Amino acid sequence: MMNKRIGKQTVTLEHPPVILGTGTVAGKKEGEGPIGKYFDVIADDNVLGAKTWEKAESGFASRAGREAFKKCGIEKEKIDYIFGGDLLNQCTGTSYGIREFGIPFIGLYGACSTMALGLSVAASYIDGGYADYCAAITSSHFCSAEKQFRFPLEYGGQRPPSAQWTVTGSACAVLGKRGEGPVIDCITNGKIVDKGITDANNMGAAMAPAAADTLLTHFQDTGRTPDDYDLIVTGDLGAIGKSVVIDFLKEDGFDLSKNYNDCGLIIFDGETQDTHSGGSGCACAGLTFCGYIYSLLKKGQLNKVLLVATGALQSALVVQQGESMPGIAHAVSIQNC
Amino acid sequence: MMNKRIGKQTVTLEHPPVILGTGTVAGKKEGEGPIGKYFDVIADDNVLGAKTWEKAESGFASRAGREAFKKCGIEKEKIDYIFGGDLLNQCTGTSYGIREFGIPFIGLYGACSTMALGLSVAASYIDGGYADYCAAITSSHFCSAEKQFRFPLEYGGQRPPSAQWTVTGSACAVLGKRGEGPVIDCITNGKIVDKGITDANNMGAAMAPAAADTLLTHFQDTGRTPDDYDLIVTGDLGAIGKSVVIDFLKEDGFDLSKNYNDCGLIIFDGETQDTHSGGSGCACAGLTFCGYIYSLLKKGQLNKVLLVATGALQSALVVQQGESMPGIAHAVSIQNC
Numbered sequence: 001m002m003n004k005r006i007g008k009q010t011v012t013l014e015h016p017p018v019i020l021g022t023g024t025v026a027g028k029k030e031g032e033g034p035i036g037k038y039f040d041v042i043a044d045d046n047v048l049g050a051k052t053w054e055k056a057e058s059g060f061a062s063r064a065g066r067e068a069f070k071k072c073g074i075e076k077e078k079i080d081y082i083f084g085g086d087l088l089n090q091c092t093g094t095s096y097g098i099r100e101f102g103i104p105f106i107g108l109y110g111a112c113s114t115m116a117l118g119l120s121v122a123a124s125y126i127d128g129g130y131a132d133y134c135a136a137i138t139s140s141h142f143c144s145a146e147k148q149f150r151f152p153l154e155y156g157g158q159r160p161p162s163a164q165w166t167v168t169g170s171a172c173a174v175l176g177k178r179g180e181g182p183v184i185d186c187i188t189n190g191k192i193v194d195k196g197i198t199d200a201n202n203m204g205a206a207m208a209p210a211a212a213d214t215l216l217t218h219f220q221d222t223g224r225t226p227d228d229y230d231l232i233v234t235g236d237l238g239a240i241g242k243s244v245v246i247d248f249l250k251e252d253g254f255d256l257s258k259n260y261n262d263c264g265l266i267i268f269d270g271e272t273q274d275t276h277s278g279g280s281g282c283a284c285a286g287l288t289f290c291g292y293i294y295s296l297l298k299k300g301q302l303n304k305v306l307l308v309a310t311g312a313l314q315s316a317l318v319v320q321q322g323e324s325m326p327g328i329a330h331a332v333s334i335q336n337c
Numbered sequence: 338m339m340n341k342r343i344g345k346q347t348v349t350l351e352h353p354p355v356i357l358g359t360g361t362v363a364g365k366k367e368g369e370g371p372i373g374k375y376f377d378v379i380a381d382d383n384v385l386g387a388k389t390w391e392k393a394e395s396g397f398a399s400r401a402g403r404e405a406f407k408k409c410g411i412e413k414e415k416i417d418y419i420f421g422g423d424l425l426n427q428c429t430g431t432s433y434g435i436r437e438f439g440i441p442f443i444g445l446y447g448a449c450s451t452m453a454l455g456l457s458v459a460a461s462y463i464d465g466g467y468a469d470y471c472a473a474i475t476s477s478h479f480c481s482a483e484k485q486f487r488f489p490l491e492y493g494g495q496r497p498p499s500a501q502w503t504v505t506g507s508a509c510a511v512l513g514k515r516g517e518g519p520v521i522d523c524i525t526n527g528k529i530v531d532k533g534i535t536d537a538n539n540m541g542a543a544m545a546p547a548a549a550d551t552l553l554t555h556f557q558d559t560g561r562t563p564d565d566y567d568l569i570v571t572g573d574l575g576a577i578g579k580s581v582v583i584d585f586l587k588e589d590g591f592d593l594s595k596n597y598n599d600c601g602l603i604i605f606d607g608e609t610q611d612t613h614s615g616g617s618g619c620a621c622a623g624l625t626f627c628g629y630i631y632s633l634l635k636k637g638q639l640n641k642v643l644l645v646a647t648g649a650l651q652s653a654l655v656v657q658q659g660e661s662m663p664g665i666a667h668a669v670s671i672q673n674c
Contacts, residue, residue, distance in 0.1 A: 105529055107422075
């Protein structure tokens, strides 16, 4: 058996799985943002006709899956595993969204890092010979997330400048052993990094050290540098977290100033959309990657991308108990062959 | 690349990973039960000195991990990935428990199926060449679970006979590419099955159809029968769920009456421990497998075991919104070579 590990925590895929297609369903605000035209469906009512925000989120996930299967021309019966999760308690956004599919389900919890986590595990399962086709799915919803993590919307709490705006939407990617599309050639799964941040309105700062840790490890393990990528994109650190990552990597001798951005700054126009430090939520990296970045990869406008989705692993309850917020970041290298 | 799939949703592992050792930390009631002597640590105060039930659960997880690493004689720095999750919102039992380890973390959500889910993914990563050593961990706590899913304990709500008792504890297994111990040779990951049960005090009935579905698929995919195992053990269906599984499989022509039991009926003595339909929670299958069953495998008193841990994927909130409880079950075949 070939050992696919390089360095401390990176694996290279011997038979790089192909991202065959994606499905993206976005909320109204996301549809009005700078990359709105890249989404398959924009739900003008933000709920797709559902009666609760939680049911709405599951509805988004269900629709994103169906869009992805349809666009790839792959029947759901051919998909060997679906990997996914979300921010809702017990990951119900995903599980209720996908239960109609009847696909073997490996539930993941990576908070807002779930899109990269799902891509990483799906790619490993295909490369390892366990699957011909896999799907990776995630979702988030502004209303269900605010209610669960911060305050009920009806309370009308003021948001500080460091706050981020949870993205409403769902994204699904379908991966295959072979076919047309960019491939996943290399993965660096992250470890938990906790620098003691306790402010639930400053998630970017909580997650940035984890992103910096995974990025540094990825460069050290692979011998690659930022210049080896057309675009390095973190999950949802927003403006504050992005600047922290640039500073941290600079100290370690890596210059991210040229080709690095954050999904939270791509998906919304902070100037006109009142999103403060930027977008967040599982669907932030989900929609930005599966909608915008995947489209640029397919067109050849990008050829080498490092997606480093980030998650903060706290619950509202443990933060109330005085705990800090641990972060994690998973990196997936995606290339056109 | 060899295709390792057989049948609809089963994979055989070319290089079956070895379960090198386990760590088990149990609550007082679990320690007093029929398999109490198989646990490494019994926490007489149920909290290991922590100030909240949630911190206690993380403390159990942390201790179970350390016990497992120590007993295997493997330093945590050598472990390539840790796979785990639990029932708490955002899986904080696991993430706060393991954050001190600094091991790349792939968070899972499978509710009470997490032990089998973790073993399945860990084994796939080793067999696939991505890791030399992996750990799989899970936890649950009676007090944190009752508070989150049903009623605050102080309310003193009456429990109907169909109710189960969430197991307090944590279990961790360490897997390796080679070494001494039973191996994982075959995995059947389950799909979501929802038969419309809405009673949070009848979890066994909600999960039993998923267990039956995974068992039937496993037998059909592999050509094996119940007689090929010394023990078939479901996760935490309890008495009601167990009888449902036996009935369902009988209809499909498989006789489970001889060598089938449920972890929820093994871990507690229902007659004397007032646990109604049996044990439940992630630690139910976790402690029963990593403590009792693993010990019998090591001694050769069991040689072929099929562990089918089961999970119910609802949250308290979506059940309040009228949703039914979807179940899932993951099967892992463990054999002495």
